[in-house]
Every structure is written in C-alpha cells, then in structure tokens.
Amino acid sequence: MSNTIVVAQDFAKSLYESHETYKEKTITKRRFGYQTLVSIIEKLKSVPLFEVSTGTKSTQGRDIFLVKFGKGKTKVLLWSQMHGDEATATMALADIFNFFQKKDKFDPLRKELLEKCTFYVVPMLNPDGAEAWTRYTALGIDMNRDALALVTPEGTLLKHLQQSLKPEFGFNLHDMERRYSAGETGNLATISFLATAFNKAQDINPVRKKSMQVIAGMNRALQQFIPNSVGKWPSDFEPRAFGDNIQKWGTTLILIESGGYKGDPEKQHIRKLNFVAILTGLESIANKTYQRRYQNV
Numbered sequence: 001m002s003n004t005i006v007v008a009q010d011f012a013k014s015l016y017e018s019h020e021t022y023k024e025k026t027i028t029k030r031r032f033g034y035q036t037l038v039s040i041i042e043k044l045k046s047v048p049l050f051e052v053s054t055g056t057k058s059t060q061g062r063d064i065f066l067v068k069f070g071k072g073k074t075k076v077l078l079w080s081q082m083h084g085d086e087a088t089a090t091m092a093l094a095d096i097f098n099f100f101q102k103k104d105k106f107d108p109l110r111k112e113l114l115e116k117c118t119f120y121v122v123p124m125l126n127p128d129g130a131e132a133w134t135r136y137t138a139l140g141i142d143m144n145r146d147a148l149a150l151v152t153p154e155g156t157l158l159k160h161l162q163q164s165l166k167p168e169f170g171f172n173l174h175d176m177e178r179r180y181s182a183g184e185t186g187n188l189a190t191i192s193f194l195a196t197a198f199n200k201a202q203d204i205n206p207v208r209k210k211s212m213q214v215i216a217g218m219n220r221a222l223q224q225f226i227p228n229s230v231g232k233w234p235s236d237f238e239p240r241a242f243g244d245n246i247q248k249w250g251t252t253l254i255l256i257e258s259g260g261y262k263g264d265p266e267k268q269h270i271r272k273l274n275f276v277a278i279l280t281g282l283e284s285i286a287n288k289t290y291q292r293r294y295q296n297v
C-alpha cells in the first residue's frame with residue numbers, strides 16, 4: 001500500500017472518530033421533517049462563511065435552500081433527498097455544515113477545502129416528499145425520471161443549478177432498500193457507490209473516469225469501518241435520470257446510496273459513514289489526489 005493511501009485512510013479514521021463533535025444534535029432520527037431543516041438553515045444564515053439562498057419553491061410552496069461556501073476554483077454541487085424518504089445524507093450534510101464552523105485539528109483541511117473549492121449544497125431537494133415521507137414529489141412524480149421532461153419545479157431547479165454553475169463535480173445522495181447485498185459477499189450493502197453511466201454503452205470518458213477515481217478513494221476509506229459491505233450500484237443507463245444526464249452534461253457525478261446496517265434502524269451509523277465518505281471525497285477533489293492515488297480504475 002502506498003504512503004498516500006495510508007495517509008488517506010488515517011485521515012478517514014480521524015474523521016470517523018471525531019464525528020460526534022460535529023453531529024447536528026437536533027436530528028436524532030431519519031424522519032426529522034422539513035421544519036428541523038429550516039431551523040438548521042436559519043442558524044447558518046448568521047454565520048459569515050455561508051451564503052444561503054432560496055430561489056425556487058417546491059410544488060407545495062416550501063423553500064428549497066441552496067447553501068454556498070468556499071472561495072475556490074473547483075465547483076462542487078451536492079444535493080440530497082431528491083426522494084423525500086431518503087434522508088440519511090441530509091443528516092450528514094447538516095453535520096458537515098457544523099464541521100466547517102469548528103476550529104480544531106482539522107483546520108488545515110478546512111482551509112484547503114475552502115480555498116480550493118466552492119461548495120453548493122441543496123439539502124432536501126424534495127421537501128414536500130420529505131414531509132409526506134414519500135419518494136415522490138407533491139405532483140406524484142419520481143423526480144429522478146424527470147431530468148428531461150422537467151415537469152417538477154424541484155427537478156427544474158436541479159437542472160438549472162447544473163447548467164448555470166457548471167460544477168466540475170456533483171454528489172447525488174440517496175438511500176436504497178436495505179435488502180441489497182454488497183456484490184457476491186452476502187453482506188448487507190451499507191453504502192453503495194456508483195460512477196453513473198452517461199450512455200447506454202457505459203463508456204468511460206474523462207468525466208466518468210474521475211467519478212471512478214474519487215469513488216475508489218471513498219471506498220478504500222470506508223472498507224476499514226465496514227469491510228465487504230460497500231456495494232457497487234448497478235450502472236444501467238437510465239435516460240430520464242438526473243445522475244446519468246448530469247454526467248452526460250459534463251459534471252463528474254458521484255452517486256452515494258445509503259443502505260442497511262445491522263442494529264441501525266435510524267441510520268445514525270450510516271449517517272456517520274456518509275460524513276466520512278463525503279469529506280474524504282471532497283478532500284481528494286480539493287487536493288486532486290484522486291488523480292495520483294487511484295490511476296488504475
């Protein structure tokens with residue numbers, strides 16, 4: 001194992017062990033509702049680091065929040081809960097907002113991330129679905145089949161953000177059914193990653209290759225906590241899905257699916273794994289270490 005890989009794994013371990021410090025205490029269960037998010041966002045508005053905007057409302061008139069921070073050249077767009085009942089990553093994003101407000105041994109990392117990258121975060125893209133605890137938007141539409149038709153205001157917002165910001169990287173954050181296993185291992189897939197395909201032939205172009213490289217690093221980081229429980233999501237091209245189209249539109253897309261973990265019905269352990277995976281991925285993007293650590297993917 002090369003030195004840089006060891007350093008990356010130690011770094012992930014250190015984040016894993018420190019997660020409790022950054023945990024957003026107002027969220028203790030995965031079904032926490034829209035108002036809890038609103039309170040968290042309200043607090044962010046008074047922190048100079050964050051710029052909060054609300055351009056679009058959901059079908060039922062709820063604000064959808066965009067949180068911007070960092071001053072770097074590399075733009076990264078992250079969104080969670082496109083499916084209303086998939087809240088695990090939203091919890092981790094709330095923890096990440098807290099992480100960026102603290103001062104401690106991770107200061108060099110924060111500095112690096114904020115200098116090299118600009119982050120655009122949409123936590124809870126489907127607030128109506130989150131309130132009703134359903135996959136669908138208030139129009140009864142699966143937003144992830146709306147990337148081309150753009151019938152939903154929420155899906156339209158996501159496309160608008162991708163097209164106007166032109167982020168180099170995108171994180172598409174979901175939950176999946178808990179019954180899936182990690183490859184042939186028979187273990188529950190606790191986290192699954194996918195470098196989403198951009199065409200039916202599943203070709204690898206430079207945009208998708210970067211997805212694979214970032215994912216390789218996140219996978220390595222997580223293996224030490226959940227050995228053989230990291231899965232690879234099937235990569236069939238879905239022409240109407242956002243991930244597939246965003247990859248096609250030129251943003252390197254990383255899909256994270258939160259699955260199941262024994263004894264964790266509220267997905268609090270998986271929340272922590274999301275926190276570690278996302279920050280590990282962002283670190284490799286900020287430092288561009290994904291390029292040299294993981295060349296053979």
Ligand SMILES: [Zn+2]
Pocket residue numbers: 083086174175
């Ligand atoms: Zn989903």
